[in-house]
Amino acid sequence: MKPLHLNLASRPYRDYRPVYAAVVVMSLLAAFLMFYNVETYYRYTHDTRNTRAKIAELEAQTQQERQREQMVQQRIKGLDLARLGAQTKFVNAKLAERAFSWSTLLDELESVLGDDVRLMSVTPSFSPEGDIKLSLNFVSKSGDGMIRTINRMHADPQFRNPFPNTQTATDGGGYSFDIIVQYVPPPMSGGVRLSEAPR
Amino acid sequence: MIWKEKRVLLIVLTLVLAANTIFFFTYRVQYQSRLNSLDDRQSQVQGELDQASTARVRAEQTFASYRKVENDVLLVFDEHWSTQHDRFTKMFAEVTRLAIASSLEPSSYSFAKRDAKRIAGGVRGGTLGVTEVRISFGVQGTYEQVRRLINLLELSRQFIIIEGIALTAADEQTLSLDLRLKTIFRDDPNQDAAQKQL
Numbered sequence: 001m002k003p004l005h006l007n008l009a010s011r012p013y014r015d016y017r018p019v020y021a022a023v024v025v026m027s028l029l030a031a032f033l034m035f036y037n038v039e040t041y042y043r044y045t046h047d048t049r050n051t052r053a054k055i056a057e058l059e060a061q062t063q064q065e066r067q068r069e070q071m072v073q074q075r076i077k078g079l080d081l082a083r084l085g086a087q088t089k090f091v092n093a094k095l096a097e098r099a100f101s102w103s104t105l106l107d108e109l110e111s112v113l114g115d116d117v118r119l120m121s122v123t124p125s126f127s128p129e130g131d132i133k134l135s136l137n138f139v140s141k142s143g144d145g146m147i148r149t150i151n152r153m154h155a156d157p158q159f160r161n162p163f164p165n166t167q168t169a170t171d172g173g174g175y176s177f178d179i180i181v182q183y184v185p186p187p188m189s190g191g192v193r194l195s196e197a198p199r
Numbered sequence: 200m201i202w203k204e205k206r207v208l209l210i211v212l213t214l215v216l217a218a219n220t221i222f223f224f225t226y227r228v229q230y231q232s233r234l235n236s237l238d239d240r241q242s243q244v245q246g247e248l249d250q251a252s253t254a255r256v257r258a259e260q261t262f263a264s265y266r267k268v269e270n271d272v273l274l275v276f277d278e279h280w281s282t283q284h285d286r287f288t289k290m291f292a293e294v295t296r297l298a299i300a301s302s303l304e305p306s307s308y309s310f311a312k313r314d315a316k317r318i319a320g321g322v323r324g325g326t327l328g329v330t331e332v333r334i335s336f337g338v339q340g341t342y343e344q345v346r347r348l349i350n351l352l353e354l355s356r357q358f359i360i361i362e363g364i365a366l367t368a369a370d371e372q373t374l375s376l377d378l379r380l381k382t383i384f385r386d387d388p389n390q391d392a393a394q395k396q397l
Contacts, residue, residue, distance in 0.1 A: 019205045026212040033219035040227045044234075051237050058244040065251035072258040079265055083327075087272045090327050094383055095275070097360045102349045121365035137365075 089128060097126055104186060109136075112152040112159065116141040120176070124183070132183045135165075139176050146177040158184050276328070276385040279358045283330065283384040286357075290382055291334070293357045298338060301348035303376075305336035326386070333362065334380045339369050345376045358382055 102122075109119055120137040127133070138149060146167050153159040165178035202209065226233070280286075291308075298305055313331040338348070345366070352359055365377040 014201055016201055016205075019201050019209075023205070023208060023212060026209075026216055030212060030216040030219055033216070033223050036227065037219055037222045040230065044226070044230065048234065048237050051241055055237075055241050055244050058241070058248050062244065062248040062251045065248065065255045069251065069255040069258050072255065072262050076258065076262050076265065079269070081265070084265065084269060084272065087276075087327055088268055090329070091272055091275050094358075094360065097362075097381075098358060100361075102353060102361050102364070103346065106346065106349070118368070119366060121363070123363040 093126055093128060096130060097124075100124060100126075100132065101185065105134075105183065108156065108158050108183075112149060112156050113138075114140070114145060114148050114152070117145045117149055132185065134181050134183045136179045136181065137176065138179070139170065139174050141174050143175055145175060146179070149177075149179065153179075153181055158186065160184060280329065280383045280385045282387040283332070284387055286382075286384060287332070290357045290359065293355055294334065294352070294359065294380065297351040297355065298336075298348060300351060301340070301344050303338040303340045303344050303348055305338050308334055308336045310334055328386045330384045330386060332382050332384060334382075335378065336380075337375060337377045339373055339375050341372060342374055345374055348376075348378075352380070 105122070105124075109122075113119060117138050117140040120139055121135075123135045125133045125135070138145065140146065140149075146164055150162045150164065153162040160182040162179050162181040165180055167175055167177040170176050295305075311333040313333070338345075340348075349361065349364070352361055360381040362379040362381045364379070367375045367377075369375045
């Protein structure tokens with residue numbers, strides 16, 4: 001007797017179990033990773049909330065500081081710095097001239113002049129660096145008056161680099177000579193000075 | 200055949216899995232390094248803030264020092280030098296008074312004015328806003344009288360600069376002193392404006 005094979009399927013039967021197994025495994029793995037990732041994301045945002053807020057605050061402060069600096073720079077640009085610098089130099093030069101003590105200078109000159117040498121004229125000049133140069137004219141009865149005056153100036157710390165300009169014999173038998181010398185006033189007679197504008 | 204039939208589902212699942220895997224390895228595994236980099240970013244921003252603050256403070260200090268210099272210059276211009284209109288007669292009266300106080304009597308005075316435009320260093324139209332006035336005179340007296348006059352001029356409250364002196368012997372006891380004085384006056388802005396209008 002021939003066995004009876006019944007096939008009740010409407011279409012050919014296929015074994016989908018490997019596919020479903022793969023889908024299940026992949027879904028579980030994806031679900032596990034997704035859960036882990038979401039948890040990580042929330043933990044990260046929670047843990048770093050303070051730090052991120054602090055960074056935002058610092059950035060805002062930095063922006064404010066830069067704006068304030070820009071405002072100050074604009075105000076500095078509004079100043080006429082070239083004119084201010086020139087005025088400061090001019091004022092300082094004139095204050096130095098005003099503070100220059102002629103009494104002290106004459107005392108110093110008296111101490112370096114010999115008995116037969118007389119001072120005829122003094123003209124100081126002031127350099128922007130504060131150096132004082134004296135143009136001095138003397139008359140002496142003897143021919144070595146100029147040499148002795150220069151030697152005495154060399155010995156006095158208030159005078160530096162004395163250098164003769166001219167020496168001429170006068171009608172009366174004496175000599176007239178000019179000396180240019182750098183003068184360093186004693187520290188007490190310094191005077192007032194304005195601070196220079198920053199560059 | 201069966202894989203092909205379910206390929207859409209499989210591709211979607213593969214993509215979801217791949218995305219989560221990538222996220223896992225770049226986010227979860229490097230979690231600590233991300234925290235560190237955030238800390239580094241905070242330090243960097245703090246550094247930028249410190250730099251900006253330092254620059255701002257420096258700019259403010261620079262501005263303040265400019266203002267101080269400006270005020271100091273203005274003080275000298277206004278209070279010590281003043282305008283020729285306000286101070287010239289007072290200054291000349293002071294010189295005359297000091298000469299008399301030293302028992303010296305100048306027979307003549309000469310005056311000269313130098314415009315600030317000719318002063319070296321002038322900017323913005325070549326003017327510093329000041330004028331130099333020179334007074335020259337000669338006197339005769341003893342050396343002590345000459346020294347006294349020089350000393351009184353130095354101590355005067357008026358802004359008087361002794362520019363130069365020249366001495367000659369008049370006789371045994373008497374010296375002839377030629378004195379060159381100088382003073383500074385601030386330009387009068389009202390007068391300048393009036394001159395410009397003319």
